[in-house]
Amino acid sequence: MKLIAYVASAVTVLAIGVASVMLTRTDAAPSVAYTLLDGSKHRTDQWRGQVVLVNFWATSCSTCIKEMPQIAATHDMFKARGYETLAVAMSYDPPAYVINFAETRRLPFRVAMDHDGLIARSFGNVQLTPTSVLINKRGDIVKRYVGEPDFAELHALIDKLLAET
Template sequence: MRKLVSALLYTSLALVANGALAESTPPAELTGEMSALNWHSEPRELSDMAFQSRDGAETTFADHEGKVLVVNFWATWCAPCREEMPSLAALQDEMGGEDFEVITIATGRNPPAAVDRFFEEIGVDSLPIYMDNSMKVARSMAVLGLPVTIVVDKEGNEVARLTGGADWNSAEAKALIQAMVD
């Protein structure tokens, strides 16, 4: 009897574990730079703290509910951010709309003039500019270095994150986003 109970217990645990693994599987094969995405075994809630648009209006992630999001935390002094930002702009230009959006959040001390100069120097004018000067949003989301990019599902949960730069305009990134939108 004891062996039967043990067998049932282990079988149940295996089924639960396999179910959890299935839920943590990305909706598309992660290859290239996207294979560095840390896909979470369980979706994580986003911060409900407000961040500001370039004109000072407060917004939250809930204001973008129902969309797949690529949220990029960056700073004007960050060299990898400078390299990565044009690919985020290209991703937004190609795929942005009703179901998907790229959100860039300058975190820390990033004076508005420096932010404007940053975007002008890299030739990006199609991304919304959000600010987290106090770093409260970044800290609440455990952003410990820059750049950090967070992938958010339609339900408003963080499902993956990448620390460091990547080509977000790659075929792999687009396939991932398209699979999440569909």
């Protein structure tokens, strides 16, 4: 009987420990190279000190198209304070469609093609669009949105993250 009590107690302590680690753990943004539509090469490591929204999207995704003006407005609202946006077009999206979309809508932020799917895999094997990942100044992923985010909530979180030192 004592053995069962000890095992139950140990399991409870272990479960509480695991739960607390899972609730407080932040994942670092992956270190990955990407190429912008203009051909320039960059790395996610260069984002330190900035708050960054990485938006995975596709020209064939109606929700992506619908949210894009708000993604652009969010970028314009916060860019002067150290906020950056990277729109990552999914590997199945034809490059000509992505270029046409970015140019005709005059997207005010960086756009990358994920030709081989490496960026999407690096950010947790993103398959659904839109998926957006918000990264703080230290390079930690603080929020993941699958589908269109609540932009009021997103703006409040960006504002809070930009205020942190």
